[in-house]
Amino acid sequence: MAVRATGGVPHVAGDLAALLACAPASSHTDLDLPMDALPGVLPCRHLQKQCWLSPGCPVSCGMSSTPVCASGQTLWKVHSGVFVFLSSDNFQVRGVLHCWLKSSLTLRCLQEHSFCFCSGQGDTGSYLFQLLCLLSHRFPLKDSKRLIQWLKAVQRDNWTPTKYSFLCSEHFTKDSFSKRLEDQHRLLKPTAVPSIFHLTEKKRGPAGHGRTRRKEASKAKAGVSGHGSTAASRGAAGSSSSSETLMAKPEARRLKRAALQGEAAARAPEEAAGQEQTPPSLQRTPGAGLAPVAGGSQGEREGPASEACDGNPPCADGAVADKSGISVEDFSPPGSGACKFIGSLHSYSFSSRHTRERPSVPREPVDRKRPRREVEPSCSGNSLGPDKGMAQSPPGSSLTATPQKPSQGPSSPPADVPPKPAAEAVKGELSDASPMSINEVILSASGACKLIDSLHSYCFSSRQNKSQVCCLREQVEKKNGELKSLRQRVSRSDSQVRQLREKLDELRRLSLPYLSGLPPPSREPPKMNPVVEPLSWMLGTWLSDPPGAGTFPTLQPFQYLEEVHISHVGQPMLNFSFNSFHPDTRKPMHRECGFIRLKPDTNKVAFVSAQNTGIVEVEEGEVNGQELCIASHSIARISFAKEPHVEQITRKFRLNSEGKLEQTVSMATTTQPMTQHLHVTYKKVTP
Numbered sequence: 006m007a008v009r010a011t012g013g014v015p016h017v018a019g020d021l022a023a024l025l026a027c028a029p030a031s032s033h034t035d036l037d038l039p040m041d042a043l044p045g046v047l048p049c050r051h052l053q054k055q056c057w058l059s060p061g062c063p064v065s066c067g068m069s070s071t072p073v074c075a076s077g078q079t080l081w082k083v084h085s086g087v088f089v090f091l092s093s094d095n096f097q098v099r100g101v102l103h104c105w106l107k108s109s110l111t112l113r114c115l116q117e118h119s120f121c122f123c124s125g126q127g128d129t130g131s132y133l134f135q136l137l138c139l140l141s142h143r144f145p146l147k148d149s150k151r152l153i154q155w156l157k158a159v160q161r162d163n164w165t166p167t168k169y170s171f172l173c174s175e176h177f178t179k180d181s182f183s184k185r186l187e188d189q190h191r192l193l194k195p196t197a198v199p200s201i202f203h204l205t206e207k208k209r210g211p212a213g214h215g216r217t218r219r220k221e222a223s224k225a226k227a228g229v230s231g232h233g234s235t236a237a238s239r240g241a242a243g244s245s246s247s248s249e250t251l252m253a254k255p256e257a258r259r260l261k262r263a264a265l266q267g268e269a270a271a272r273a274p275e276e277a278a279g280q281e282q283t284p285p286s287l288q289r290t291p292g293a294g295l296a297p298v299a300g301g302s303q304g305e306r307e308g309p310a311s312e313a314c315d316g317n318p319p320c321a322d323g324a325v326a327d328k329s330g331i332s333v334e335d336f337s338p339p340g341s342g343a344c345k346f347i348g349s350l351h352s353y354s355f356s357s358r359h360t361r362e363r364p365s366v367p368r369e370p371v372d373r374k375r376p377r378r379e380v381e382p383s384c385s386g387n388s389l390g391p392d393k394g395m396a397q398s399p400p401g402s403s404l405t406a407t408p409q410k411p412s413q414g415p416s417s418p419p420a421d422v423p424p425k426p427a428a429e430a431v432k433g434e435l436s437d438a439s440p441m442s443i444n445e446v447i448l449s450a451s452g453a454c455k456l457i458d459s460l461h462s463y464c465f466s467s468r469q470n471k472s473q474v475c476c477l478r479e480q481v482e483k484k485n486g487e488l489k490s491l492r493q494r495v496s497r498s499d500s501q502v503r504q505l506r507e508k509l510d511e512l513r514r515l516s517l518p519y520l521s522g523l524p525p526p527s528r529e530p531p532k533m534n535p536v537v538e539p540l541s542w543m544l545g546t547w548l549s550d551p552p553g554a555g556t557f558p559t560l561q562p563f564q565y566l567e568e569v570h571i572s573h574v575g576q577p578m579l580n581f582s583f584n585s586f587h588p589d590t591r592k593p594m595h596r597e598c599g600f601i602r603l604k605p606d607t608n609k610v611a612f613v614s615a616q617n618t619g620i621v622e623v624e625e626g627e628v629n630g631q632e633l634c635i636a637s638h639s640i641a642r643i644s645f646a647k648e649p650h651v652e653q654i655t656r657k658f659r660l661n662s663e664g665k666l667e668q669t670v671s672m673a674t675t676t677q678p679m680t681q682h683l684h685v686t687y688k689k690v691t692p
């Protein structure tokens with residue numbers, strides 16, 4: 006597969022389709038990234054495997070408006086509103102697309118081998134900054150000794166690194182990194198010095214733009230006799246040629262550094278005088294110095310990119326590989342690289358928010374004096390192959406990833422239009438390319454750590470919140486279940502109550518069948534009829550106290566117990582019953598019951614009684630106060646009543662001063678004159 010030219014993705018204000026259309030078409034590599042290489046960063050629903058670099062994309066992976074894969078380029082949704090635009094080869098960061106769904110779309114391309122980042126509109130610059138912080142390494146501004154080593158290594162003329170200057174991991178040997186961190190970032194050792202460079206020469210336009218800083222190096226390199234032999238020896242050892250490889254052999258790097266150091270003193274005047282003399286389409290490689298781009302592959306390629314770019318976003322110039330004929334498969338990054346990169350993106354996506362809320366080091370004024378940038382060629386521009394129009398590519402700035410219009414894309418850059426100086430291109434954008442102070446470095450370093458920590462905290466708190474929500478939901482569901490059960494029990498209880506009432510009514514009907522047709526008895530006591538009010542003092546249940554005394558001339562005196570009930574039911578009469586018992590045996594003895602009536606509006610009383618001895622009598626009299634005196638008006642008896650028959654009867658009831666009811670009965674028989682037969686005092690036991 007031919008590696009696509011990278012170039013700048015244009016700054017597009019419009020829809021994504023227009024943006025993707027500006028990207029150079031490319032065939033697709035068969036990178037088969039395992040999904041597990043994306044540890045928890047990209048939700049699967051946002052990135053289906055079949056969408057990976059598959060032709061015919063963009064496709065929608067569950068998100069109706071979010072294409073995740075485009076022809077030759079993959080758009081990763083790293084976080085809400087943040088998308089990273091990647092190439093299909095080597096996972097090269099091509100740009101960060103921020104909030105592309107918004108009307109104002111800002112896209113900045115990260116030029117390969119760009120040592121500085123580009124500030125975009127709004128937060129884009131900040132995002133890029135954060136991203137680069139995670140993907141690349143800053144220049145050791147506070148370590149002068151090591152800074153000199155770095156500057157020698159990068160071989161840039163008239164260029165001063167700033168706090169926004171970065172160097173990607175590919176320029177460091179594998180042993181320059183310490184152990185991997187949890188978030189897949191490699192930690193650059195404090196003593197690390199970049200040593201792997203594949204410096205290419207970029208074709209310049211006729212106006213002389215893009216005078217490369219490499220010109221002097223090319224010259225110097227031409228003077229280094231050992232370059233060619235080094236390249237040859239590397240090829241013999243199975244390494245890639247100088248034009249192919251993204252890395253250089255250590256020997257070659259040492260030679261190159263020696264050459265560069267030797268030429269450092271003469272570099273400035275040479276650049277001023279002879280940049281135009283730099284042969285176009287030449288690449289300067291660590292081992293072989295400048296070499297014709299058309300030279301193509303020389304010998305075997307060096308080992309996989311993972312040796313030098315293990316896990317880090319490669320900054321290899323795809324165009325170089327293209328020109329040299331090296332396919333992407335040769336530089337296919339290992340899965341761990343994807344993991345690391347995704348981890349970086351993940352961290353970046355979060356840290357960007359974090360940074361927005363807490364501004365970092367203030368930027369310096371735009372007009373601050375800074376080194377000229379227009380003399381610094383873009384690595385991506387240099388690396389474009391002839392078929393990609395690389396020779397006409399405008400020189401990019403290593404200090405600024407200048408946004409490019411679609412017509413200025415890497416595939417068809419205008420040859421006759423000189424690019425604006427980088428400083429102009431980024432005018433109004435981040436332009437504080439002055440060296441950062443120690444405090445700024447410390448702040449930035451601590452900020453990066455805080456960003457990562459914040460990411461972990463965020464992830465943890467998010468999981469914790471989700472867990473709490475789930476727990477609360479479970480509790481609510483449980484309570485709802487309990488409430489439902491209680492409601493069912495209440496419903497069952499109501500049903501049982503209804504059934505019991507029905508059963509009780511049925512029992513009542515069965516026990517009192519003759520009353521079933523009557524209205525239910527009232528629980529309220531009947532209101533006494535005012536007619537019987539003069540006799541109300543007689544109402545109640547009374548018990549003999551002491552036992553009654555029985556006498557008669559023909560009888561032995563005797564005692565007896567008696568229970569008296571005098572009541573009413575609202576009628577104009579009183580109901581009574583007298584039930585006597587033997588005081589010792591409690592056997593029933595004399596019993597009688599009847600009614601007491603009052604003649605309305607008088608004190609005349611009629612006493613009607615039926616006795617168990619077979620006598621029925623009517624007595625009449627008067628009530629005066631709490632005393633009732635009556636005498637027999639008529640007496641009837643059964644035909645076989647026991648003799649002697651009673652001829653007359655008199656009674657007197659009174660309520661004594663103690664509140665007791667007294668009754669005195671006298672009678673006359675056929676053998677005895679009127680004589681007292683009974684006297685008894687009752688105490689009231691119930692109202």
Ligand code: HEM
Pocket residue numbers: 555557559560563565585594595648649650651654670672674676682683
């Ligand atoms: C107003 C109601 C009563 C009348 C009119 C009545 C009438 C009579 C009469 C006519 C005799 C027969 C007397 C005799 O042989 O010479 C008698 C006897 C007797 N009475 Fe009464 N009596 C009344 C209430 C009671 C009561 C409340 C007792 C209470 C236990 C009672 C106990 C007796 C006894 C024990 C005898 C004697 C034995 C007997 O003949 O059974 N009487 N009564």
